[in-house]
Amino acid sequence: MSWLASTLRSYPEIAIFLSLGIGYWVGAKTFRGFSLGAVTATLLAAIAIGQLDITISANVKSVFFLMFLFAVGYGVGPQFVRGIAKDGLPQALFAVVQCLLCLAAPYAVAKIAGFDVGSAAGLFAGSQTISASMGLATDAINRLGLAPGQGKALLDAMPTAYAVTYIFGTIGSALILAMLGPRLLGIDLVAACKEYEATLGGGEPAGGNRAWHQFEWRAYRVAEHGRAAGMSVAQVEALEPAGARLFIERIRRANIIQEAKIDDVLQPGDVIAVSGRRELLVDLLGGVAAEVEDAELLAVPVEGVDVYVTSKNVHGKTLQELAHGPAARGVFLRKIKRGATETQIPILPSTKLYRGDTLTLVGRTQDTSAAAKALGVLDRPADAADMAFVGLAITLGALIGAFVLHVGAIPLTLSTAGGALIAGIVFGWLRAIHPTFGRIPSPTLWFMNSVGLNVFIAVVGISAGPGFVAGLQNLGASLFLWGIVASAAPLIVGMYIAKYVFRFHPAILLGICAGARTTTAALGMICDAAKSQVPGLGYTVTYAVGNTLLTIWGMVMVMLLT
Structure with missing residues (x-):
């Protein structure tokens, strides 16, 4: 044991990786649906390892924290900009109000x-489950000009308070x-979601987690006196x-197969090859058309591709509007993902698409290629990141952030x-508009995002x-109880404000609140309770705004208390 302790003190980088290994392993374990998560588990592992009195340069956590924060901003950029623009302004304003409540409650406590x-x-940080705020709070404390011992005592108290309050912050x-x-709000969530789906032009949302074979290609013979002839x-x-x-x-005509043209x-x-959703082929054509077996005709080159939406001509338009465009012919939409959390958006006629959305399309190769060109760009898997862009962007942001303005x-x-x-x-945001x-x-x-934050957390711990x-x-029991107050009060007040001041539809109201508090776990439970993905429609804009403001509030909290 003494050899291990001595080795970790001599090579503190090993202690960091040990913290990460234990943290990710323990954080992935679940007990009755609850898990600590990688961040909290890494922090606890690091604190335990830190009992060996290991010294690590503060520059290590600074490097990884900058990388983490850039990734956070990069992920929420398109939704953040849309939130402060016309489309998502009410939700963005609510997120600001909710974030102010989330700052006020811990400050008062x-x-x-x-x-x-x-x-x-x-x-x-713990009661609002926003680990990133500790980084900005650390910077703010370091700039207070305190004596080394006093500053270290404050920095050491931070992860203790975080660990004690985080559990209720997440579960509660x-x-x-x-x-x-x-x-509390008198909402029948299941009924509200069904009503909201109806207003969007549909019942059961298409897509979801269904298998690829929901879209099929079948062959039918054109009857001599059939309606389609001529x-x-x-x-x-x-x-x-x-x-x-x-x-x-x-079309197979005189034993020759040709690609169908609209004229x-x-x-x-x-004999024609018809594509569509399986239930439509069965219900609409099954009883009136003669289906034939023609493997050669149905040997259509089909693919499923992800498309990253960048076109301004698509931004803000509904699926119903886009379905009538020439680029939509022969293409079927399987999934819509939005935001850094890849929130799944229900596929309904009045669902709107925005820049930064990722669509999963199914169809013939030539059809999906045409659709991708109209929507944006194909989001094909790639191994290499544009590290020149990453390095220069972080440098520019950090240089601007390093500027100090003295007011008195x-x-x-x-x-x-x-x-x-x-x-x-x-x-x-620029990447969403110009994906080149x-x-x-x-x-x-x-x-x-994940490793950047957890290395920072490991060094802190x-x-x-x-x-x-x-x-x-000294603080354990009282801190836990005060943490409950700091977590619960802003959420309860925020829900009433969302209902009676902003008057959000009940189907998306709780998703909006979850996004403003950046609690993805809550969104999952809300969608389960609603038996629908509709609450996710309110999550992405408020998440983008909330994630940004709550992170910055770490610095603001220090400023308010000093």
Whole structure:
């Protein structure tokens, strides 16, 4: 044991990786649906390892924290900009109100309970489940000009308060929003979602987690006196009920297979390959058309592709509007993902698309290629990130953040961390509009986001380890109870404001609240309770605004208490 302790003190980088390994392993374990998560588990592992009195340079956590904050901003950029623009303004304004409540409650608790600045910053981060705020709070405390021992005591108190308050911050927030919220507000969540789906032009949302074979290609023979004989492909496709979306893809005529064009005229005896949703093919054609087996005709090159929406001509339009465009012919939409959390959006006629959305399309290769060109760009898997873009963007943001404006005797600055966050937002938004530069593949973005934060947390925990036990003994029970107040009060007040002031539809109200508090766990429980993905429609804009403001509030909390 002494050899291990000596080795970790001599090579502190090993202690960081040990903290990460234990943290990710323990954080992935679940007990009755609850898990600590990688961040909290890494922090606890690091605190335990930190009992060995290991010293790590503060520069290590700064490097990874800048990387993390840039990734956060990059991921939420398109939704953040849309939120402060016309489309999502009410939701963005509510997110600001909710974030102010989330700042006010921990601040009031800290003043009433007499917590020091470090404990207050940790209380805020844990009760609002916003780990990133500890980085900006750390920067703010370091700029206070305190004696080394006093500053370290405040920094050591922060992870203690975070660890104590985080558990209720996670579980309690989800329970309040998903279970208590509907009762307090008098909402029948299932009925509200069905009503909202009806207003969007549909019942059961299409897509979801269904298998690829929900879209099929079948062969039918054109009868001699059938309705389709003598009509063009476009005329036949127009015969089906609105929203049916059945397409004639290929034609076998005189034993010759040809690709169908919209002006081709069908003749008796033709065998046509028709694509569409399986239930439509069965219900609409099964009883009136003669289905035939023609493997060669149905050997259509079909693919499923992801398309990243960038076109301004698509931004803000509904699926119903886009379905009538020429680029939509022969293409079926399987999934819509939105935002850094890849929230799944229900596929309904009045669902709107926005820049930054990722669509999963199914169809013939030539059809999906045409649709991708009209919508944006194909989001094909890639291994390499544009690291020149990443490095220069973080540098620019950090340089801007390092600038200090003195107002009297008060120094005002974004800090390098705040600058990196804002740079991520700006360049993430630019990437959504001009996807020719700045590509960061999803696995790379995950690494920057998750590992960047957890390395920062590991260094914080290892450094705070020696003083953690004493801090827990002094503040443990009271801090936990005050954390419940700080977590619950803003959410409950926010729900009433969302209902009676902003008058959001009940189906998306709780999703809006969950996004403003950046609690993805709560959104999952809300969708389960609603038996629908509709609450996710309110999540993405408020998440983008909330994630940004709550992170910055870590610095603001320190400023308010000093």
